[in-house]
Amino acid sequence: MMPATKLPERFDDTWIDALPQAILLTRDGVVTRVNAAAVRLWGVPQERAEGRPVLEVVRRHTLETLLERGGEMELEVTGRTLRCTATHDDVVSALIVEDVTDYRRREAELREAAAVLSHEFRTPVTALRGVLEALEYDMPADLAQNFVRQGLMEVERLARLVEDLAVGFRPTRARTLPLAETFARAERLLGHELTAQGATLTFGQDYLVRADPDKLLQVLLNLIENALKYGPAGQPVEVTTAVRGTWVEVAVLDHGAPIGDTETLFQAHTRGRTATGQGSGMGLYIVRSIVQGWGGQTWVERQGDCNAFCFTLPGVAGLGREA
Structure with a gap:
């Protein structure tokens, strides 16, 4: 024992x-x-x-x-x-x-991410709704085929957004592209809204840039939609471009009243004092987050009688059109 x-x-x-x-x-x-x-x-x-x-x-x-x-x-x-x-x-x-500070911070980031995703999904979903509503009516086969192609493009965009759930929201598919490519996509998606408001949309000179095409489109759509929403009805919206060293500056101009505190506009859940109707206050926050992701800057300034919402993105050597 x-x-x-x-x-x-x-x-x-x-x-x-x-x-x-x-x-x-x-x-x-x-x-x-x-x-x-x-x-x-x-x-x-x-x-x-x-x-x-x-x-x-x-x-x-x-x-x-x-x-x-x-x-x-x-x-x-x-x-x-x-x-x-x-x-x-x-x-x-x-x-x-x-x-539990870091844990609570991650919770806040997840809530912010959910708000960003909700905002980003809205544009392709709206475009798909418009495509499906158009296809309900009889139309020439070639026109119907154009609507189908547009719908497929938006489905692909939705699929990429779903992938972003796993990889975050920074640009991950950057390539060299002409700005005109994104301008054309934005104009096509906003065509119905432009017609409804009796507004015109013009674009500046084309340049080669380096960016994620979908993220760049999201930035443009947010800024142009804001100009249509908050600028005077029927007034033109102008998108200008300029070279700033190795960067290309893009500005979306509207004829709205001067804006007071412009810096806070880019904060999450913040809307301008004159904003009306429903809105998440996330649009310009998304714009700044995306632009900072490729190293650019965002700001608002007064140009003549217009508000100019500006951002920069990397230019490509030569700044010529792609062959």
Whole structure:
């Protein structure tokens, strides 16, 4: 028969110092143990914390009360979000504090991503609706075929947006293309809206640029749609282009009233003071996010009697048309 193993008088709890959460243990209302993470959080070493009342260590009545009652709560402390959990019985209590700042930040980013996706999906879905409504009517075969091709293009665009769910929202399919290619796509997609508002749309000189075609189209559609929505009805919308060193500057001009605080327009969930109707306030935020993704800049300025919403994108050496 093997001899019984003698247990140590005090259980070895050094493992508690390896935990990332701050742990505070109490007995009869006084602190018995704080782990290494708790020492970093409250700045009170074990030798000073042991035997002291809880409040002298945590210095927050909310945490003292949580220990007395048990349960869970979140605290905002110096820009950090702390999730605090307390368990207790008549004698022994434990307080566990976990820094969930990064987790909460990721949650906010996911909500932002969902809002961005919702906005980006709206344009191809609207275009598809228009195509299907048009195909309900009898029309020449060649015209119907054009509508079918346009619908297929938008389905492909939707498929690429679905792929973006996994790879993020930065441009990932950049290629060299003439601006005129994107101008033509934008004009085709906005044709019905232009006719309905009695507005005209003109484009500046063509240049070769380096960008993701779908992302560039999204930027243009957002800016042109804003110009049609907030500019005077029936007024022309002009898209100008210019070379700025190795960059190409594109500006969408409308004849709307001067805008006051232009910088805040590019923030998420922000709309101009004169904006009416429904809107997510995400359009210009998406524009800036996409443009910054390829290293460009966005801004708003007054040009004559027009508001100019400008952005830059990489030009291609030579700036000539593709062969």
